[in-house]
Amino acid sequence: MDGRPTLQSVADRASVSRQTVSNVLNAPHLVRPETLDRVRSVIDEVGYRPHGAARQLRTRRSQVIGLRLQPSADGVNGAVLDRFMHALTEQAQVRGYRIMLFTAPDDHGEIAQYSELLDTLELDAFVLTSTHRGDARTRWLADRGVPFVTFGRPWDPPDGDGDGTDAVASRHAWVDVDGAHGTRTAVEHLQGLGHSRIAFLGWPVGSDVGDDRRAGWRRAMRASGVADHELDALDVGVEDGVANGGQAARRLMDLLAPTAFVCASDSLALGALAATRSVTGSGPGSTIDGAVGVAPAVIGFDDTPVARAVGLSSVAQPLTEAAGQALALLLDQLSGQRPGDEPPLDLPDDRHVLLCPSLAIRSSSRIHG
Amino acid sequence: MDGRPTLQSVADRASVSRQTVSNVLNAPHLVRPETLDRVRSVIDEVGYRPHGAARQLRTRRSQVIGLRLQPSADGVNGAVLDRFMHALTEQAQVRGYRIMLFTAPDDHGEIAQYSELLDTLELDAFVLTSTHRGDARTRWLADRGVPFVTFGRPWDPPDGDGDGTDAVASRHAWVDVDGAHGTRTAVEHLQGLGHSRIAFLGWPVGSDVGDDRRAGWRRAMRASGVADHELDALDVGVEDGVANGGQAARRLMDLLAPTAFVCASDSLALGALAATRSVTGSGPGSTIDGAVGVAPAVIGFDDTPVARAVGLSSVAQPLTEAAGQALALLLDQLSGQRPGDEPPLDLPDDRHVLLCPSLAIRSSSRIHG
DNA sequence: GTACGCGATTTGATCGCTCCAATACAGCCC
C-alpha cells in the first residue's frame, strides 16, 4: 500500500508472478487471454507504471533521443530549427521516446557530449542538425554504431579519396528539404504571373544550402530560355541579414530593374521588401497603376513567423513531415539493433528522404506590374 | 577489459572496494588523500563514468528537469521562450542537470505529463512558462511537493477566498521580468529626447502581462504631469499582430498625432513602425527636417531578432539571467529535499526574483522632430 | 589490560526491472 506500485506488488495482487506482469506489458502474446485481462485490470486499478531507470538498467535502452541546441542563430531565421525541434518532440512523444537537450560550443564539444551522454545516460540515438562538409560528428557516431539521423544532407562529394571510407561514413540516414525545388517553384510561380526578369538574392557561393537554392533558380530560369550571361548579372550573393538584403536589392534595381526577387532567406527577403517598397512608395498590397512605380515581387525562404506577419511570400519547409520522417528512420535503426549487436554493414540506401517544400503565397508576390 | 568500466572494475584495479570508489566521487572527504589519488588516477585511466540509471534506481534522483514546449506561438514573439530555453539548457548543463522536453495540448495534458514523467522517469523538477490566473499546474505540483519554478509571476490576487490555500499555493518560487519597469524606462528614454505625447500601443485590458506593461507607461506619464483623461486617449489595446499594430497606430496618428509609441510587443511595434514610416515617407534613420513629416519614434518589447534586424528599439528581457536565477531557485529546493522527506511548510519568501529589463536603443527611437 | 572512540574501509542488502533456464500442465500419439 505504501510507496509506488511495483511489478511485484501488482503481481501479488493479481496472484501471478512478476514475470507474468512484465509479459503482459512487453509480450502480451505470451499470456493467456484471461490472465491478461486480470492483470491488466489490476494495473489500471493501482495505477502501475514501469520504472524507467530499472528497465534501462536491464535492457540498456533509455528511450531517449539527444538533440543539440544550436547556439541561437541570431537572425530572422534560426526559428526553423526551433520549429523542427517542436515537431520532433511531439512526434517522439507519441512513439514513446523523449527528447533530451544539450548544448556545445562547437562540433568537437558536441562529440564530447555524445560521449558523456552515451556513457552516463545511454541515450538511444541522436538527431543532428546543421550538417556540413567533412562533418566529424557523423563520422564519430557511425564509427561507434550509434543510431542517428541528420536533418540536412551530407554535402560531402559522394566519392571521397577513393578508399570508400567517406562514402560509407556519409551513407547515413538523413532527411532534408529540397531547396532547389523550392526556388524553382518560386520562379515558376512568378513566371506564371508574367515576370521574366527574376533576380536571385542569395548568399555568397560556397555554402551548400545556399548554392542548392541558387541552382534551383538557375535551372528554372535557364529552362525558360534566359541566357547564362544574363543569369550571372541577376545573381547576387551577400551575407545573410536584412540590411545586406536591402542594399543588394537596391543595387540590383538600379542596374537591371528586375521585376521580382527570389531570396535564399527571409532575412534577405525582408530587406529586399523594404527596399522595393520604399523606392516606389507603394506598400505591399497597394493598388496597381500602370507600369512605372510598381514594386517588384519578393519571395523569401523558410516561411518564418515574420514573413507571415508582414505578408511576405515564402518557401515553406515541411518541418512536421521532416521530423516525422527523421523519427521513422531512427526507429528503423533502433528496432533492428539489439544492444550488443554490431550495426549491419551494408545498409539499404532508402534511408534518405528528400522532401519538397511548398510555396506560401502572400501579398508580396500577388501583384505584378 | 571488455564492456564499459564499472564501479567494481575500477575498484579491483585500484585494490579497494566498490564503496570506496563511490566515495571518491560522491564524498571525497571520507577518503584518505593517498587512496583518493590512486583511485582517481585509475578512474581517469580507464575513463570511468558512473551509470545514470543505476544511480537513479538507488537514489531516486534523475538529475533531469522537465520543460514543456509551448505549441509554438506563431507570432513575431514566441522566440522569447525559445531563447529562455536555450539559456536554461546551457545553465543546467554546467550544473550537472539535463533538460527533457515534452509537449501537451493544454494545462490538463501538461499535468498528465507531469504525472507520467514523475512516475516513469522520476524527473527532479519542472520549469513552467506562460503562467496565468488560477493555474492548475502550480497547484498540482505544490500539492505533491514536486520542486518547480515558474518563469512568470503567479498573477492570482495575493489573498484568495480567505482560507489561505491559494495564497500558500501561489507562494512558489518564480522568476519574472518587470514589464512595468521596462515600459517606464522606455517612456523616460523618450522624454529625455524631448517627447511628451507618447502613446501606448498594447493588448486589450485583461491580460496580466499586458496590463503590467501598460501600468509602467501610465505611471511614468502621470509622473511627468499628464492628466488621466489624456492618458486614456493615448492608450490603445488591440490583439497582438503586425497588421493590428499598424491599424491602431494609424488611427492614433490621425486623432492625436503622438510623437512616439511605446508598444507591448515587437509585433505591434513592427506594425506601428511600418505605419509611421509609410505615412511620412521617411524611413528610420532618415534626415530630420523641421517639424512636420518626421516619423514618430517607436519602441517595442522583447527585443526579438526581427527588432534587431529592422532597427527597432525594444525592451530586452535578460533571459540568460532569468534562466540562471530559475535554476538557482530550483537547486535550492533540490538540495534541501531528500527523496522521502516532506517539503518544508513555511518557505522563505525570498524565492521570488524580479529582474529589470534593459532598453536596446536603435534607430527607431534615435531621432526626434 | 580492557574498554572506548574515531576515522577509513569493507560487506551485505536493495532499488525495479528483464533475461534466462527451469517447471508445471495440457493435449496428443503410439
Next chain:
DNA sequence: GGGCTGTATTGGAGCGATCAAATCGCGTAC
C-alpha cells in the same frame, strides 16, 4: 500409461550504483 510437444508460468540471477551497518586499525582513557 509413458513419452513427447508446445504453451503458460515461475523463480533465480544480475544490471550498476548507493545506503546502512559491520569491520578493522590504532590511539587514548580508565
